[in-house]
Amino acid sequence: MTIGVxxxxxxxxxxxxxxxxxxxxxxxxxxxVALLAVFGAELAPQDPDxxxxxxxxxxxGPGHPLGTDVLGRDVLSRLIVGTFPAVAGPVCVAIGxxxxxxxxxxxxxxxxxxxxxxxxxxxDILYSMPALLVAIVVIGTVGGGYLLTIGLLxxxxxxxTVRLIRSATLxxxxxxxxxxxxxxxxRPGWILGRHxxxxxxxxxxxxxxxxxxxxxxxxxxxxxxxLGVAPGAADWGTMLADGQELIFENPMMSLxxxLLxxxxxxxxxxxxxxxxxxxxxxxxxx
Amino acid sequence: xxxxxxxxxxxGGGLLVAVSFLIFSxxxxxxxxxxxxxxxxxxxxxxxxxxxxxxxxxxxxFLVQYGSWLARAVQLDFGRSILSHTSALARIGEFAPxxxxxxxxxxxITVLVGIPLGMAAGLRRGRAADRLTSFAAVVGMSSPPFxxxxxxxxxxxxxxxxxxxxxxxAGLDRLRHLILPAVALSIVLIAIVVxxxxxxxxxxxxQDHVVFGHARGxxxxxxxxxxxxxxxxxxxxxxxxxxxxxxxxxxxxxxxxFSLPGIGTLMVNSVEAKDMPVIQALGMLIxxxxxxxxxxxxxxxxxIDPRLRLGVRTSP
Numbered sequence: 301m302t303i304g305v306x307x308x309x310x311x312x313x314x315x316x317x318x319x320x321x322x323x324x325x326x327x328x329x330x331x332x333v334a335l336l337a338v339f340g341a342e343l344a345p346q347d348p349d350x351x352x353x354x355x356x357x358x359x360x361g362p363g364h365p366l367g368t369d370v371l372g373r374d375v376l377s378r379l380i381v382g383t384f385p386a387v388a389g390p391v392c393v394a395i396g397x398x399x400x401x402x403x404x405x406x407x408x409x410x411x412x413x414x415x416x417x418x419x420x421x422x423x424d425i426l427y428s429m430p431a432l433l434v435a436i437v438v439i440g441t442v443g444g445g446y447l448l449t450i451g452l453l454x455x456x457x458x459x460x461t462v463r464l465i466r467s468a469t470l471x472x473x474x475x476x477x478x479x480x481x482x483x484x485x486x487r488p489g490w491i492l493g494r495h496x497x498x499x500x501x502x503x504x505x506x507x508x509x510x511x512x513x514x515x516x517x518x519x520x521x522x523x524x525x526x527l528g529v530a531p532g533a534a535d536w537g538t539m540l541a542d543g544q545e546l547i548f549e550n551p552m553m554s555l556x557x558x559l560l561x562x563x564x565x566x567x568x569x570x571x572x573x574x575x576x577x578x579x580x581x582x583x584x585x586x
Numbered sequence: 587x588x589x590x591x592x593x594x595x596x597x598g599g600g601l602l603v604a605v606s607f608l609i610f611s612x613x614x615x616x617x618x619x620x621x622x623x624x625x626x627x628x629x630x631x632x633x634x635x636x637x638x639x640x641x642x643x644x645x646x647x648f649l650v651q652y653g654s655w656l657a658r659a660v661q662l663d664f665g666r667s668i669l670s671h672t673s674a675l676a677r678i679g680e681f682a683p684x685x686x687x688x689x690x691x692x693x694x695i696t697v698l699v700g701i702p703l704g705m706a707a708g709l710r711r712g713r714a715a716d717r718l719t720s721f722a723a724v725v726g727m728s729s730p731p732f733x734x735x736x737x738x739x740x741x742x743x744x745x746x747x748x749x750x751x752x753x754x755x756a757g758l759d760r761l762r763h764l765i766l767p768a769v770a771l772s773i774v775l776i777a778i779v780v781x782x783x784x785x786x787x788x789x790x791x792x793q794d795h796v797v798f799g800h801a802r803g804x805x806x807x808x809x810x811x812x813x814x815x816x817x818x819x820x821x822x823x824x825x826x827x828x829x830x831x832x833x834x835x836x837x838x839x840x841x842x843x844f845s846l847p848g849i850g851t852l853m854v855n856s857v858e859a860k861d862m863p864v865i866q867a868l869g870m871l872i873x874x875x876x877x878x879x880x881x882x883x884x885x886x887x888x889x890i891d892p893r894l895r896l897g898v899r900t901s902p
Contacts, residue, residue, distance in 0.1 A: 424600060428827065428876055432835035433853070437869055440617045442858030517730045521839055524732050525854055544736055544843060551740050558733035565728035573724075 312361075319473035326567040333564050336383040348534050357549040367550040369542060375380070375553050379560070382534035387564070389450055389528075390515035396454035397461050397511045402504055404458070405465025406492045410473050420466070423459035431456035432518055449528035457514055461507050468500040485540045502576055509572025513565045520561050534560055594884050598877040602870075606659065609869040610652050613862055620644060623862050624668070628881060641665070659870060665863035674867040678852065685837055685848035688762065691768040692833060696775040701822070703776070705810070706836070719780060726777030731836040735770040735843035742745025742766060751845045767844045771836045775829050782825045786818035793817070820890050823883060830879045834872060 336343060350446040352372030360367045366375040408419035435452055442448070472478065473496065481491050497504075522528040523537030531538070541552030613620045619778045624638050642665075643651045653875070664674040706720040745753075752763060761795075780880070790796060791814060838850035849868070856864040 331755055411590050425604075428831070428880060429602075430831040430872060430876065433838065433872060435613070436838065436853065436857060437865060439853075441612050441860060441862070441865060470812045474627065513728055517728070521732065521835075525842060526858075540732065540736060544739070547736070547739055547744060551744060555740060558736045562725070562729045562733050565730075566725050569724050569728055585686045 322417065322570065326570050329563060329567045330571060333383060333387060333560075333567075336380050337387045338384075338522065340381045340383050342509070344374075344380045345481055346374040346377045348373060348377040348381040350374070357546045357553075359550050360552055366552040366556055369539075369550070369553055370546060375543075375550070375556070378441065378534040378539060379536070379556055382536050382539060382557070383560075384531065385446070385529055386520060386523075386536040386561070387516070389446060389453075389519045390512050392450045393453045393457065393515035393519070394508055394512040396450070397457050397515075398504065398508050401458050401461030402465050402497075402509075403505070405462045406469050406496065408462070409466040409469025410488065410492055416466075420485070423462045423466075425483065426456065427459040427463070429456070432521055435518065435522060436525065436527060439522065445530075446528060449522060453515055457511055457518075460514075461511060464503055464507055468503045469496055472496045472499050506572050506576030509568045513568045513572075516561065516565050516568070520557075590888065591885070594622060594881055598881055602873055602877055603656075605873040606656055606870060607652060607727045609866050609873075610655050612866065612869075614648070615859065616862065623860060624665075659866075662868035664746045664766055664870070667856075667864045668861045669859050669864070676725060677864055678849065678871065679869055681847055681849050681852040684764075684843070684846050685850065687845065688764055688767055688771065688837060688840070688848060689833055691761075691764055692771045692775065693829075695768055696779055696829070700776040701783050704780040705787050705815070705818075707780065708784040708787030708791070709810075716784075720784070722899040723777040723780045723784075727781075729837065731770045731774060732839040732843045734773050735767065735840055737802030737858040738770055739843070741900070752847075763844075764846075767840045767846060770843070771833065771840045774832055774836060778828060778832065779822070780824055783818065786821040787814055789821075790814050790817045816890075823886050823890065827876075827880050827881050830876065834875070 350373060352368070355368055355372035356366070357370045357372075358368045364374050364376070366379065369375055369378070395544060404419050408416040431453070434456060435449070438452060439449055478495065481495055486495075519528065520537035520540070523535050524541045526541065528539070529535045529538055540554050540557040540561075543550070543555075543557070546553055613623060616623050620642065621635065621638060621644060624642065625635075630638075643654045653820075663673055666672065667674050667677045670677050703719060707716045710716045730860050796809060796813050837848065838853055840846070841848045841850035842854055852864065853868050856868065
């Protein structure tokens with residue numbers, strides 16, 4: 301096989317004959333996860349906290365499709381109920397990052413000068429910090445719960461979004477329509493909110509799902525280490541940690557939460573990418 | 587050139603001072619008084635308490651305490667570990683070798699797999715191989731090391747009966763025990779390297795000198811190594827900073843999954859036991875590593891692209 305150094309241009313997605321099956325599978329998966337998070341308590345086939353010490357940890361069998369944990373609790377039910385703590389925190393983080401990051405990015409990118417320098421330097425410094433390690437140390441020593449974890453992760457994941465929104469704003473602020481609006485005497489807040497923001501919306505939407513993915517992975521990593529969620533609570537990361545010790549007795553207990561975390565993260569990333577592509581195409585066509 | 591290095595050094599030093607302040611504040615932010623934190627919940631005689639108060643200047647204002655702590659930290663004295671009663675630094679030294687070996691193995695795997703794979707994908711842009719690689723990179727970036735670690739343990743440990751827990755003995759046995767953790771750790775890193783390399787190669791291939799080299803009839807291998815790889819090097823080197831951060835965070839998780847006695851395990855254990863001196867020493871160590879890495883990346887960048895010496899940073 302010969303390799304040309306000048307690669308042929310990629311075929312646009314629209315020219316592909318058959319849409320990839322992932323196109324429907326991934327949004328469907330995200331919808332299922334969302335349903336499980338909201339209606340988990342109603343959907344769980346058994347009481348997730350009902351113990352059966354006599355049964356102990358066991359492999360999948362009748363009555364327990366994914367087996368039981370060390371206290372004889374039903375893994376499938378715990379997995380379903382654990383969706384809420386695993387997903388709700390990351391959603392809050394993503395919303396927080398979206399709001400704060402968009403505000404700071406718009407402000408820095410539009411105003412420039414000293415405000416921008418402070419925002420950009422702050423983002424640089426935060427960006428060079430190992431977020432997960434900072435979270436482990438702070439939550440571990442200061443002893444924070446779920447809310448502190450959310451707040452801390454918002455701050456730590458902020459710089460990526462600030463940078464993206466800031467550079468998107470910078471490229472918009474140079475365009476003639478902004479000058480025109482300014483010449484007409486439109487207030488800066490109005491220019492940012494009604495003129496620039498709609499134009500950078502594709503970036504905002506795509507970063508939301510990206511930040512969700514990052515937060516999902518960080519959150520589950522923290523609860524895997526026993527931080528951020530109450531010990532003993534049903535949560536994907538906690539179950540993964542507990543199940544890892546029982547990998548010979550009931551491998552399903554650690555494999556299923558691992559798979560759910562990866563699938564949800566992949567799904568959110570790919571759907572985010574696609575939304576971004578579609579939104580950019582739509583703005584360009586306008 | 588000297589000015590550039592000095593500016594970078596000053597910025598790094600300033601960052602370290604800021605981080606050291608935050609790390610010192612942890613002692614006061616932790617629940618309970620600094621004294622109870624330092625005693626670790628153990629009963630102590632009046633003399634021991636007096637010694638600690640003197641050592642940490644706990645009877646003096648916050649900033650004085652910070653100053654004396656920083657002065658000793660610069661001399662690498664972070665106090666004694668509450669768990670082991672040895673110096674915090676000696677305790678880190680005990681756990682460091684496994685982590686260093688794991689990191690080295692991971693970086694070797696990452697470079698050997700990531701760069702060729704990224705180049706191959708970039709050169710076959712839009713074809714099946716490229717789409718598959720790019721998809722795999724997304725999956726890789728979304729797979730936290732503890733999730734892939736558990737999967738590897740299941741496949742190799744439960745399925746094939748390979749050794750999966752602990753660090754094993756020395757030499758080949760150690761390598762056998764570290765290979766699975768290193769693979770679990772390198773998956774995220776490979777995904778990052780593949781994406782960056784692919785983007786850099788795509789960018790370089792469009793440039794005139796590559797087209798011209800092609801037109802002159804140079805061999806593909808020569809164009810790839812001399813023209814494409816060299817000109818793609820800058821963005822790849824710039825990801826090293828991100829790689830080191832990912833590596834440090836991933837090490838904690840992977841060591842926890844595979845029960846390896848490394849820095850990550852030490853960190854989790856110290857946090858659980860509120861072993862403040864060790865936590866503070868680890869925090870400073872990680873901060874120094876991060877700052878030095880970024881400095882090194884900057885230096886290598888200006889060696890690859892001398893235009894950067896003017897102080898214009900092209901990296902994102």
